[in-house]
Amino acid sequence: xxxxxxxxxxxxxxxxxxxxxxxxxxxxxxxxxxxxxxxxxxxxxxxxxxxxxxxxxxxxxxxxxxxxxxxxxxxxxxxxxxxxxxxxxxxxxxxxxxxxxxxxxxxxxxxxxxxxxxxxxxxxxxxxxxxxxxxxxxxxxxxxxxxxxxxxxxxxxxxxxxxxxxxxxxxxxxxxxxxxxxxxxxxxxxxxxxxxxxxxxxxxxxxxxxxxxxxxxxxxxxxxxxxxxxxxxxxxxxxxxxxxxxxxxxxxxxxxxxxxxxxxxxxxxxxxxxxxxxxxxxxxxxxxxxxxxxxxxxxxxxxxxxxxxxxxxxxx
Numbered sequence: 086x087x088x089x090x091x092x093x094x095x096x097x098x099x100x101x102x103x104x105x106x107x108x109x110x111x112x113x114x115x116x117x118x119x120x121x122x123x124x125x126x127x128x129x130x131x132x133x134x135x136x137x138x139x140x141x142x143x144x145x146x147x148x149x150x151x152x153x154x155x156x157x158x159x160x161x162x163x164x165x166x167x168x169x170x171x172x173x174x175x176x177x178x179x180x181x182x183x184x185x186x187x188x189x190x191x192x193x194x195x196x197x198x199x200x201x202x203x204x205x206x207x208x209x210x211x212x213x214x215x216x217x218x219x220x221x222x223x224x225x226x227x228x229x230x231x232x233x234x235x236x237x238x239x240x241x242x243x244x245x246x247x248x249x250x251x252x253x254x255x256x257x258x259x260x261x262x263x264x265x266x267x268x269x270x271x272x273x274x275x276x277x278x279x280x281x282x283x284x285x286x287x288x289x290x291x292x293x294x295x296x297x298x299x300x301x302x303x304x305x306x307x308x309x310x311x312x313x314x315x316x317x318x319x320x321x322x323x324x325x326x327x328x329x330x331x332x333x334x335x336x337x338x339x340x341x342x343x344x345x346x347x348x349x350x351x352x353x354x355x356x357x358x359x360x361x362x363x364x365x366x367x368x369x370x371x372x373x374x375x376x377x378x379x380x381x382x383x384x385x386x387x388x389x390x391x392x393x394x395x396x397x398x399x400x401x
Contacts, residue, residue, distance in 0.1 A: 086144075087143065091151045092150040095150065097259050100261055100299060104303075113126075113127055134177070142186055145190060149178050150195045152170045155167055158353075171237045172236050175241055178244075190250060191251075195254055197234050198257045198291050199231070200255060201214050201215060201217055203220050203367075211314050217230075230361060250312045252315055257291035257367065258290075262396040271332060272394070272397055278342055281329060281343035281344065282326040282343040283343075284346045284364050291319070291368065297382055304379055311373070315373050316371045320384050321384055331387050332394075335393070
């Protein structure tokens with residue numbers, strides 16, 4: 086297959102490109118960065134048509150991951166860039182697919198599990214999950230994230246691609262031992278002795294092992310009967326306190342200093358990010374995947390954490 090990955094130069098895109106390239110597929114990453122890779126990398130600006138459109142016409146699958154990082158302060162300028170970096174490329178890709186002589190048979194579009202409401206009382210699946218943004222006391226940054234996710238998915242829905250199946254990937258955090266990823270960051274905190282509970286620790290963490298993420302994408306490509314929204318998350322989210330305790334165990338670290346809410350707020354300001362990334366409860370389950378028979382290799386965090394810790398050490 087020819088698999089085109091717009092915005093595929095980041096951690097998740099690299100994980101997918103590496104796996105599909107190893108499978109023997111023709112992988113094309115559309116990126117502003119043209120550093121050498123084992124797979125093909127083609128230049129694009131994520132805003133205007135160009136020679137890159139030839140890669141989509143005649144391809145089998147498009148996996149759009151384009152969007153700037155949300156690991157920043159949500160200033161007015163950053164909010165506009167975050168929104169535009171998701172909506173504009175998605176709209177453009179939809180137009181290119183819609184006018185292609187040989188359109189891809191599947192378009193998998195990045196979305197986010199952050200679209201769901203902050204809640205402790207129950208899990209969010211695709212059928213009954215609550216879309217967030219109206220929670221009492223929710224800060225404006227949380228509402229902004231919901232607006233971004235909603236516009237992102239709306240743009241996908243509105244794209245006219247009658248010959249191409251569309252799937253919105255509401256993904257949880259992908260855990261990988263690669264340098265610079267969220268797992269690598271958390272391991273750094275744990276090793277410094279500050280990987281304790283964040284806030285009151287009751288907020289839920291939804292996650293997925295990178296191997297299962299790749300397997301889900303392969304499965305969705307193969308299962309042509311699946312379209313629309315799919316939650317891409319391990320089936321057993323857990324509280325932040327438990328999540329961090331298990332990670333410390335996996336890394337052989339006994340103590341992790343906790344961080345109160347005000348400490349997190351101060352740290353986020355100093356680091357140029359938002360506390361939403363650690364304080365919002367993301368309790369998301371993959372209802373459609375489980376209902377359709379997908380089996381996770383790493384459904385539980387203890388086994389996944391041990392595996393990731395082993396790979397993290399081995400790569401270093």
